[in-house]
Amino acid sequence: MAQEVRGVIAPGRDEPVRVETIVVPDPGPGEAVVRIQACGVCHTDLHYKQGGISDDFPFLLGHEASGVVEAVGEGVTEVAPGDFVILNWRAVCGQCRACLRGRPQYCFNTHNARQKMTLTDGRELSPALGIGAFAEKTLVAAGQCTKVDPRVSPAVAGLLGCGVMAGIGAAINTGGVSRGDSVAVIGCGGVGDAAIAGSRLAGAARIIAVDIDDRKLGTAQKLGATHTVNSRDTDPVEAIRELTGGFGADVVIEAVGRPETYRQAFYARDLAGTVVLVGVPTPEMKLELPLLDVFGRGGALKSSWYGDCLPSRDFPMLIDLHLQGRLDLGSFVSETIELTEVEAAFERMHRGDVLRSVVVF
Ligand code: APR
Ligand code: ZN
Ligand code: ZN
Numbered sequence: 001m002a003q004e005v006r007g008v009i010a011p012g013r014d015e016p017v018r019v020e021t022i023v024v025p026d027p028g029p030g031e032a033v034v035r036i037q038a039c040g041v042c043h044t045d046l047h048y049k050q051g052g053i054s055d056d057f058p059f060l061l062g063h064e065a066s067g068v069v070e071a072v073g074e075g076v077t078e079v080a081p082g083d084f085v086i087l088n089w090r091a092v093c094g095q096c097r098a099c100l101r102g103r104p105q106y107c108f109n110t111h112n113a114r115q116k117m118t119l120t121d122g123r124e125l126s127p128a129l130g131i132g133a134f135a136e137k138t139l140v141a142a143g144q145c146t147k148v149d150p151r152v153s154p155a156v157a158g159l160l161g162c163g164v165m166a167g168i169g170a171a172i173n174t175g176g177v178s179r180g181d182s183v184a185v186i187g188c189g190g191v192g193d194a195a196i197a198g199s200r201l202a203g204a205a206r207i208i209a210v211d212i213d214d215r216k217l218g219t220a221q222k223l224g225a226t227h228t229v230n231s232r233d234t235d236p237v238e239a240i241r242e243l244t245g246g247f248g249a250d251v252v253i254e255a256v257g258r259p260e261t262y263r264q265a266f267y268a269r270d271l272a273g274t275v276v277l278v279g280v281p282t283p284e285m286k287l288e289l290p291l292l293d294v295f296g297r298g299g300a301l302k303s304s305w306y307g308d309c310l311p312s313r314d315f316p317m318l319i320d321l322h323l324q325g326r327l328d329l330g331s332f333v334s335e336t337i338e339l340t341e342v343e344a345a346f347e348r349m350h351r352g353d354v355l356r357s358v359v360v361f
Pocket of ligand 2: 043045163
């Protein structure tokens with residue numbers, strides 16, 4: 001039987017979000033209903049609210065979440081009621097060319113739940129990133145659920161579902177950071193700091209954190225940065241070269257998404273080094289580079305989507321490392337809040353006051 005629960009809705013372009021009653025159907029074939037325990041506030045939720053991602057209002061916001069599977073539909077074998085899970089954006093098909101080549105993170109046929117959640121007046125909701133987890137319960141494809149060790153705090157677990165995975169994965173999956181490497185991370189918000197934590201995990205010898213905000217550089221140090229550069233008053237490319245014996249970093253991770261920081265990342269790498277682009281630019285942004293610099297410096301320019309993660313491989317592994325005390329995920333939770341406080345949390349995020357605010361249920 002369909003259930004009524006509370007959820008945070010973005011009703012229209014730039015309108016404040018509000019808590020409304022939503023209707024969650026019973027899971028159909030291949031689907032699961034998850035009782036949400038925690039969901040982080042991410043920039044992408046704000047972009048949905050502002051109409052920057054699509055016009056399919058009303059949105060059910062929230063997508064960095066963990067919870068307990070309540071019910072599963074026909075044919076579901078991945079998870080069972082009672083399992084503690086982290087949600088991911090899309091279930092992979094397992095059959096397309098990308099999946100069969102062992103690269104399911106590039107699956108062509110990813111999917112979400114097929115049924116729709118609605119408002120009580122019957123209007124269909126668009127769940128943010130196919131999740132919609134600022135809600136007491138949500139409906140997803142069963143393949144969007146990854147079972148992890150339930151001893152972890154739900155607030156910490158949820159963050160792996162998006163920003164923190166994007167950052168850690170940028171370092172260990174996309175960037176291939178290895179023991180002894182020098183790494184520079186430009187932009188130390190939640191994503192950049194996660195790239196720092198991932199670089200430490202991978203055994204990087206030098207981790208240079210770059211930001212324009214000293215508060216952010218403080219947190220970056222806590223998470224493993226060995227050097228910090230405030231690029232408001234110092235040229236970061238010069239500073240990174242100096243800190244790497246004049247060479248540049250083996251891996252540079254850009255986690256801002258602006259032309260000037262893309263340029264800095266490009267020039268801060270060692271010859272044959274790797275640049276990993278994580279920050280998402282807007283459609284009108286452009287960057288002009290001398291082709292001879294592109295050709296002559298060798299190495300690789302890579303973009304990193306969702307940290308090139310494989311949820312079934314990476315989520316349980318990272319939770320285990322956290323539970324063993326080898327990966328500090330707790331520092332990413334700046335505050336825990338109620339479902340009614342999402343709008344205020346957007347403002348704190350916008351001002352740069354928090355790494356992550358997390359709604360706990
Ligand atoms: N140079 C260096 N750092 C900068 C600059 C700049 N020109 N401009 C902003 N920053 C810093 C901010 O001070 C902040 O610490 O970049 C950081 C951005 O962090 P957040 O706003 O918290 O964003 P985050 O969630 O980390 O995401 C960063 O990655 O996945 C993408 O869409 C996401 O593009 C976004 C980026
Ligand atoms: Zn997100
Ligand atoms: Zn596939």
